[in-house]
Amino acid sequence: MRTITITPLKAFEISVEAEIISPDKFAPLSLSQIRSLSIWQGNRKRKLSDLFRAEGDDGPAKVEDVTITLQGDFSRAKRIAEGMTAGKVEAEGGVGMHAGNNMKGGLLSVQKDAEDWLGREMRGGKITVRGNAGNYLGAGYRGEKCGMRGGEIEVGGNAGAYLGEHLCGGSIRVHGDAGDFPGAANQGGTIFIGGSTYLPGAEMTKGTITVRGRARVLPSYQKMEIMSIEGEDFQKYVGDLVEKGTGELFVRVGSS
Amino acid sequence: MIIKGGIVYDPANGIFGEEMDLCVDEGRMAEDGKGEVIDARGLLVMPGGVDAHSHIAGTKVNTGRIMRPDDARLGIEPRSGVCRPCTGYTVPNCYAIGYRYARMGYTTAFEAATPIIEARHTHEELEEIPILDKGALTLFGTNWEVMECVRDKDIGKLAAYVAWGLRSARGYGVKIVNPGGGEAWGFGSNVKGPNDPVPNFDVTGAEIICGLAQANEMLRLPHSIHLHFNNLGKPGNYTTALETLELLKDIKPSRMRQVVHVAHMQFSAYGGTSWRDFESKAPVIADYFNSHNHATMDLGQLLFGSATTMTADAPLEYGNARLTHNKWSNHDIELEESSGVVPMVYFRKMLVNAVQWAIGLELALLTRDPWKVLMTTDHPNGSPFINYPEVITLLMSKPKRDAEMATLHEQLPKRTSLGGIERELDWTEIAIMTRAAPARILGLEDKGHFGPGADADISIYDLRPEEVDPSRDHALVKKALAAAKYTIKSGIVVSQKGQILAAPPGRTLR
Numbered sequence: 001m002r003t004i005t006i007t008p009l010k011a012f013e014i015s016v017e018a019e020i021i022s023p024d025k026f027a028p029l030s031l032s033q034i035r036s037l038s039i040w041q042g043n044r045k046r047k048l049s050d051l052f053r054a055e056g057d058d059g060p061a062k063v064e065d066v067t068i069t070l071q072g073d074f075s076r077a078k079r080i081a082e083g084m085t086a087g088k089v090e091a092e093g094g095v096g097m098h099a100g101n102n103m104k105g106g107l108l109s110v111q112k113d114a115e116d117w118l119g120r121e122m123r124g125g126k127i128t129v130r131g132n133a134g135n136y137l138g139a140g141y142r143g144e145k146c147g148m149r150g151g152e153i154e155v156g157g158n159a160g161a162y163l164g165e166h167l168c169g170g171s172i173r174v175h176g177d178a179g180d181f182p183g184a185a186n187q188g189g190t191i192f193i194g195g196s197t198y199l200p201g202a203e204m205t206k207g208t209i210t211v212r213g214r215a216r217v218l219p220s221y222q223k224m225e226i227m228s229i230e231g232e233d234f235q236k237y238v239g240d241l242v243e244k245g246t247g248e249l250f251v252r253v254g255s256s
Numbered sequence: 257m258i259i260k261g262g263i264v265y266d267p268a269n270g271i272f273g274e275e276m277d278l279c280v281d282e283g284r285m286a287e288d289g290k291g292e293v294i295d296a297r298g299l300l301v302m303p304g305g306v307d308a309h310s311h312i313a314g315t316k317v318n319t320g321r322i323m324r325p326d327d328a329r330l331g332i333e334p335r336s337g338v339c340r341p342c343t344g345y346t347v348p349n350c351y352a353i354g355y356r357y358a359r360m361g362y363t364t365a366f367e368a369a370t371p372i373i374e375a376r377h378t379h380e381e382l383e384e385i386p387i388l389d390k391g392a393l394t395l396f397g398t399n400w401e402v403m404e405c406v407r408d409k410d411i412g413k414l415a416a417y418v419a420w421g422l423r424s425a426r427g428y429g430v431k432i433v434n435p436g437g438g439e440a441w442g443f444g445s446n447v448k449g450p451n452d453p454v455p456n457f458d459v460t461g462a463e464i465i466c467g468l469a470q471a472n473e474m475l476r477l478p479h480s481i482h483l484h485f486n487n488l489g490k491p492g493n494y495t496t497a498l499e500t501l502e503l504l505k506d507i508k509p510s511r512m513r514q515v516v517h518v519a520h521m522q523f524s525a526y527g528g529t530s531w532r533d534f535e536s537k538a539p540v541i542a543d544y545f546n547s548h549n550h551a552t553m554d555l556g557q558l559l560f561g562s563a564t565t566m567t568a569d570a571p572l573e574y575g576n577a578r579l580t581h582n583k584w585s586n587h588d589i590e591l592e593e594s595s596g597v598v599p600m601v602y603f604r605k606m607l608v609n610a611v612q613w614a615i616g617l618e619l620a621l622l623t624r625d626p627w628k629v630l631m632t633t634d635h636p637n638g639s640p641f642i643n644y645p646e647v648i649t650l651l652m653s654k655p656k657r658d659a660e661m662a663t664l665h666e667q668l669p670k671r672t673s674l675g676g677i678e679r680e681l682d683w684t685e686i687a688i689m690t691r692a693a694p695a696r697i698l699g700l701e702d703k704g705h706f707g708p709g710a711d712a713d714i715s716i717y718d719l720r721p722e723e724v725d726p727s728r729d730h731a732l733v734k735k736a737l738a739a740a741k742y743t744i745k746s747g748i749v750v751s752q753k754g755q756i757l758a759a760p761p762g763r764t765l766r
Contacts, residue, residue, distance in 0.1 A: 040334075141325070141326070141329070142325035142326065143323070143324055143326035143327070143328075144326045145582075
């Protein structure tokens with residue numbers, strides 16, 4: 001095992017493009033090489049050591065053996081763990097926008113809140129968030145037809161709007177409430193929302209959305225039978241008929 | 257500047273791979289030069305590339321950029337040295353267009369379709385494209401004034417209108433897209449061929465094409481009419497192509513050039529009655545070009561991967577949008593044209609796409625005279641222009657074509673004749689198809705050759721034509737073509753081994 005701890009030297013006023021903070025990038029490098037990696041802050045190119053303190057085990061290691069611990073405030077460090085394939089990134093605080101985007105494997109765990117676009121276009125691996133997640137959790141970026149395609153995201157708190165937009169696979173579990181339009185244009189992913197939400201599954205063609213709290217359902221959904229899931233009764237809907245969709249939406253009976 | 261010892265291909269001046277020195281003086285080719293000496297011993301030297309048909313500026317290009325933020329992410333290059341930041345793959349930003357063409361050794365590119373009313377936008381963008389010399393062709397095919405002149409059979413008035421239009425729009429030549437179809441599209445329909453009447457105008461596409469061709473010759477314009485056929489992109493449309501070409505064979509050119517240049521021929525060489533029995537009719541089209549001298553074509557080669565289709569043929573784009581269930585932009589340019597933009601992905605495993613891929617190559621290989629065929633991808637409709645090295649190597653290497661065909665749909669050999677074509681183009685033919693012929697077809701006297709007084713646009717590749725066999729070493733050739741060792745524009749080294757050293761503004765030719 002190789003553990004590397006990264007701590008910001010101060011609170012950033014201008015966001016940092018931190019895509020190099022990833023087990024794949026760190027694994028083959030020594031600590032001093034990691035410190036001299038270049039990193040963009042706004043339109044300035046800097047060295048990692050200008051912005052962060054990097055400490056821990058030296059020497060190269062296999063990607064799956066690398067654990068990166070993030071101490072302090074990373075809410076303005078974007079794209080942490082971008083495209084990571086293995087290993088672990090453990091944030092003791094929150095993480096900035098686009099964390100875990102395009103992730104293919106490994107674990108990203110966040111103790112506090114994650115900003116927008118967490119796990120966007122994710123392919124595999126797992127993301128867990130203790131606090132809340134922002135908008136566009138597991139979504140596809142602007143213009144993209146496919147969001148998250150695989151893997152797993154679990155959020156302990158609430159999620160923002162457009163949760164899992166353009167979802168093509170994988171599963172997202174939010175224990176709290178979700179904002180407007182979760183699972184918009186879902187093409188085959190699975191979403192579970194523990195709390196309430198508004199207009200789930202707009203333009204959904206395939207996939208499943210389950211809402212345990214209240215949900216305002218679109219008029220373009222066809223009401224089906226009542227089904228029992230884990231001992232609770234859920235009203236089943238099929239849609240979105242606007243897109244000739246066969247997606248399934250379950251809303252707990254008695255909560256709406 | 258003196259370029260020493262290169263193996264020079266300058267087919268316009270009868271130089272086919274001779275070792276010689278080139279001299280540059282004040283941005284032009286000269287008898288002798290002084291100052292900087294560039295060592296090109298044994299290396300491939302050709303005039304700077306000329307792209308006669310590409311969509312690089314104007315409202316529809318910008319619409320493509322706006323509707324494809326996903327594409328902008330694919331080609332991000334941060335600001336560095338003299339370069340401004342770049343984005344995009346199929347619809348790159350203005351800077352990227354200039355740098356990427358220059359890296360490949362291209363120094364001239366023509367925007368192929370601009371309506372008069374949108375011309376300001378086109379020129380705003382052309383001004384921002386660094387390095388290249390540029391021009392824009394102006395659309396006249398569905399213009400109300402044009403159709404009224406044609407209906408009244410007043411070719412003199414039509415010529416006057418065309419002259420006014422070109423001057424107002426700072427256009428270089430006459431472009432015709434799906435003549436009559438843009439007007440019909442205003443009422444939700446299309447014309448089914450050149451002899452179909454245009455709604456509300458007592459004219460046909462055939463009359464518009466012939467009228468504009470006559471006006472073009474009356475004005476003695478440097479370029480001929482530049483034609484996008486009716487029924488483009490539809491199975492069985494090769495008959496439309498032949499029928500339309502027949503209309504023009506008796507018109508006398510006013511200069512030593514063709515009467516009609518056919519844009520992206522690949523999209524109009526389709527057989528079959530539907531996408532199910534879709535097949536190549538490239539051999540028939542190539543036969544026609546082999547036996548007639550009034551027409552030239554560019555390929556519009558299709559390559560697998562991402563593209564963005566954009567054209568003034570709006571009904572075609574409606575079809576594309578319905579076919580792919582993709583994003584669609586539809587635009588009416590009042591009194592002049594209609595247009596559309598749809599993103600597209602061409603798949604290796606899809607038989608139709610594989611046949612389209614083969615048709616472009618067949619056209620280039622079966623047409624005997626390389627002066628009649630230009631290598632283009634109709635950027636970004638068939639593929640982005642940065643894939644030109646791929647097209648060139650396919651044309652130069654039978655083994656590469658065979659290897660590629662082996663990965664495609666098993667039905668492909670039954671639908672095309674590509675597998676049986678042995679021809680491999682040589683450097684002279686490539687120099688013609690990418691340099692000399694586009695310059696001659698456009699009527700650019702100072703481009704595409706090394707005669708004294710010509711623009712000193714020179715590309716030098718890290719390839720030894722006397723040692724490298726493009727048929728076998730196609731990977732090496734592709735790599736060398738993607739990043740010229742030197743690209744020289746008007747006597748200035750603008751790119752070296754893929755790195756942009758200088759980014760002077762180019763001229764707009766009109």
